[in-house]
Amino acid sequence: xxxxxxxxxxxxxxxxxxxxxxxxxxxxxxxxxxxxxxxxxxxxxxxxxxxxxxxxxxxxxxxxxxxxxxxxxxxxxxxxxxxxxxxxxxxxxxxxxxxxxxxxxxxxxxxxxxxxxxxxxxxxxxxxxxxxxxxxxxxxxxxxxxxxxxxxxxxxxxxxxxxxxxxxxxxxxxxxxxxxxxxxxxxxxxxxxxxxxxxxxxxxxxxxxxxxxxxxxxxxxxxxxxxxxxxxxxxxxxxxxxxxxxxxxxxxxxxxxxxxxxxxxxxxxxxxxxxxxxxxxxxxxxxxxxxxxxxxxxxxxxxxxxxxxxxxxxxxxxxxxxxxxxxxxxxxxxxxxxxxxxxxxxxxxxxxxxxxxxxxxxxxxxxxxxxxxxxxxxxxxxxxxxx
Amino acid sequence: xxxxxxxxxxxxxxxxxxxxxxxxxxxxxxxxxxxxxxxxxxxxxxxxxxxxxxxxxxxxxxxxxxxxxxxxxxxxxxxxxxxxxxxxxxxxxxxxxxxxxxxxxxxxxxxxxxxxxxxxxxxxxxxxxxxxxxxxxxxxxxxxxxxxxxxxxxxxxxxxxxxxxxxxxxxxxxxxxxxxxxxxxxxxxxxxxxxxxxxxxxxxxx
Numbered sequence: 001x002x003x004x005x006x007x008x009x010x011x012x013x014x015x016x017x018x019x020x021x022x023x024x025x026x027x028x029x030x031x032x033x034x035x036x037x038x039x040x041x042x043x044x045x046x047x048x049x050x051x052x053x054x055x056x057x058x059x060x061x062x063x064x065x066x067x068x069x070x071x072x073x074x075x076x077x078x079x080x081x082x083x084x085x086x087x088x089x090x091x092x093x094x095x096x097x098x099x100x101x102x103x104x105x106x107x108x109x110x111x112x113x114x115x116x117x118x119x120x121x122x123x124x125x126x127x128x129x130x131x132x133x134x135x136x137x138x139x140x141x142x143x144x145x146x147x148x149x150x151x152x153x154x155x156x157x158x159x160x161x162x163x164x165x166x167x168x169x170x171x172x173x174x175x176x177x178x179x180x181x182x183x184x185x186x187x188x189x190x191x192x193x194x195x196x197x198x199x200x201x202x203x204x205x206x207x208x209x210x211x212x213x214x215x216x217x218x219x220x221x222x223x224x225x226x227x228x229x230x231x232x233x234x235x236x237x238x239x240x241x242x243x244x245x246x247x248x249x250x251x252x253x254x255x256x257x258x259x260x261x262x263x264x265x266x267x268x269x270x271x272x273x274x275x276x277x278x279x280x281x282x283x284x285x286x287x288x289x290x291x292x293x294x295x296x297x298x299x300x301x302x303x304x305x306x307x308x309x310x311x312x313x314x315x316x317x318x319x320x321x322x323x324x325x326x327x328x329x330x331x332x333x334x335x336x337x338x339x340x341x342x343x344x345x346x347x348x349x350x351x352x353x354x355x356x357x358x359x360x361x362x363x364x365x366x367x368x369x370x371x372x373x374x375x376x377x378x379x380x381x382x383x384x385x386x387x
Numbered sequence: 388x389x390x391x392x393x394x395x396x397x398x399x400x401x402x403x404x405x406x407x408x409x410x411x412x413x414x415x416x417x418x419x420x421x422x423x424x425x426x427x428x429x430x431x432x433x434x435x436x437x438x439x440x441x442x443x444x445x446x447x448x449x450x451x452x453x454x455x456x457x458x459x460x461x462x463x464x465x466x467x468x469x470x471x472x473x474x475x476x477x478x479x480x481x482x483x484x485x486x487x488x489x490x491x492x493x494x495x496x497x498x499x500x501x502x503x504x505x506x507x508x509x510x511x512x513x514x515x516x517x518x519x520x521x522x523x524x525x526x527x528x529x530x531x532x533x534x535x536x537x538x539x540x541x542x543x544x545x546x547x548x549x550x551x552x553x554x555x556x557x558x559x560x561x562x563x564x565x566x567x568x569x570x571x572x573x574x575x576x577x578x579x580x581x582x583x584x585x586x587x588x589x590x591x592x593x
Contacts, residue, residue, distance in 0.1 A: 149561070
């Protein structure tokens with residue numbers, strides 16, 4: 001417990017009147033990050049669970065790790081595949097690590113700086129929501145996205161999607177998705193098309209410079225414009241395909257999903273109904289839809305390609321922005337799955353519909369909750385008058 | 388009296404700005420602010436129309452029957468809008484093409500009817516003129532601020548001239564496409580309101 005002792009010793013410096021009080025919120029943030037605050041309830045018989053929101057956030061970050069680690073490996077794998085070089089595991093992983101790490105750092109530094117400044121300014125505790133958002137943002141953008149664009153997107157998302165609504169827990173839109181949506185609409189050339197999915201230059205002497213104009217489309221991008229069906233391939237499940245850093249491997253995402261479901265952090269109702277909604281909509285399009293490659297794509301392919309699985313597991317289940325009533329979670333999830341497939345199939349301009357589907361349903365989540373609660377209220381009122 | 392006139396003229400330009408305080412005229416503020424030039428022309432057109440309509444309605448205010456006053460006000464505004472529209476077509480054709488329907492739609496701009504109803508119907512022509520110019524300039528000021536940011540960051544130009552040096556683009560700088568979309572104009576207006584409320588704390592809603 002020497003770390004605990006050390007923190008307790010330096011604590012007075014950061015309190016009101018101490019010489020380092022300007023960094024009070026930073027200190028508090030780290031203290032509660034490392035140790036569960038020993039707050040006890042003041043009245044009534046209540047038990048404080050040791051799992052507070054910081055512990056939940058850390059659990060989500062752990063659940064995201066397989067996707068991140070695989071994503072790093074895949075960035076290297078795609079690069080060396082494109083360069084035509086035979087490599088074993090470690091150079092590939094290390095190359096991807098070097099490509100992804102700066103993105104992770106930029107995302108955290110920009111986001112946490114804004115959070116710390118706002119917390120200090122409003123004399124509030126540091127809010128921990130950005131621990132997860134900052135981890136997700138690098139995973140849902142291509143590994144070639146320029147760092148300054150990432151920094152602007154993170155700043156925009158944290159300020160306009162979170163802080164102006166009152167900080168963590170008050171945002172009605174998913175912060176990480178807003179960052180991606182900002183890049184998508186403001187700088188479309190860095191996040192769509194077929195030239196952005198594979199890192200095309202050497203990093204720290206590792207890898208090779210690919211010729212200018214090298215392109216590699218994502219499977220969804222191909223399907224959106226193709227006339228024949230893109231065949232199913234087990235690499236789509238393992239994740240050895242071009243795409244945003246963290247979303248390619250369904251296996252890595254499934255590992256994270258298992259942890260989230262086992263610890264009860266994510267709602268299985270939301271997760272399941274997103275997949276069900278997606279599958280039903282795909283079946284509908286397969287049977288009655290237009291005769292295009294993406295409408296004829298089988299459901300299992302739709303689920304493993306693009307950000308569908310990642311969005312269903314990590315974004316749709318975000319407890320802040322999703323519906324909170326139990327029946328509402330089913331409706332919310334079904335609609336996300338359905339809208340995502342609708343956008344994919346019917347709008348060739350947006351081959352990936354998951355981001356827009358989740359953001360759209362984020363807006364409707366409070367309405368769904370309201371309706372569910374009102375239906376229940378009416379049902380009970382009726383029961384009362386019928387007596 | 389001079390002090391009162393100063394207030395009538397000065398208040399709407401910033402303290403009681405029609406766009407950021409009364410939230411009027413938002414639609415056109417989103418539609419015409421992708422570039423500076425149309426925004427300035429739009430701001431000036433509205434200023435001229437509000438000022439003249441205010442004067443005319445103020446002169447007629449004692450003879451307008453109360454029950455049909457909205458129709459009379461509309462006729463005055465419609466006449467002025469048509470005149471401005473024709474003048475623009477004659478002397479600044481390219482801008483008037485850019486602004487397309489939005490000049491005609493000034494007739495539905497809430498700032499106009501608001502000023503006619505709230506001010507010109509109760510006050511003399513001199514005060515009404517000052518009030519009209521003040522409100523028009525307040526509207527124009529917001530349009531110009533928004534258009535400045537949108538054109539600079541969205542196209543890298545000001546008045547159509549490139550101001551962000553070419554070497555920035557060569558080193559990977561990109562224009563922000565979202566600035567050219569209307570939602571970003573709404574966010575920018577929101578930012579101006581943010582600054583404004585921070586300055587005038589009594590306007591903050593509890």
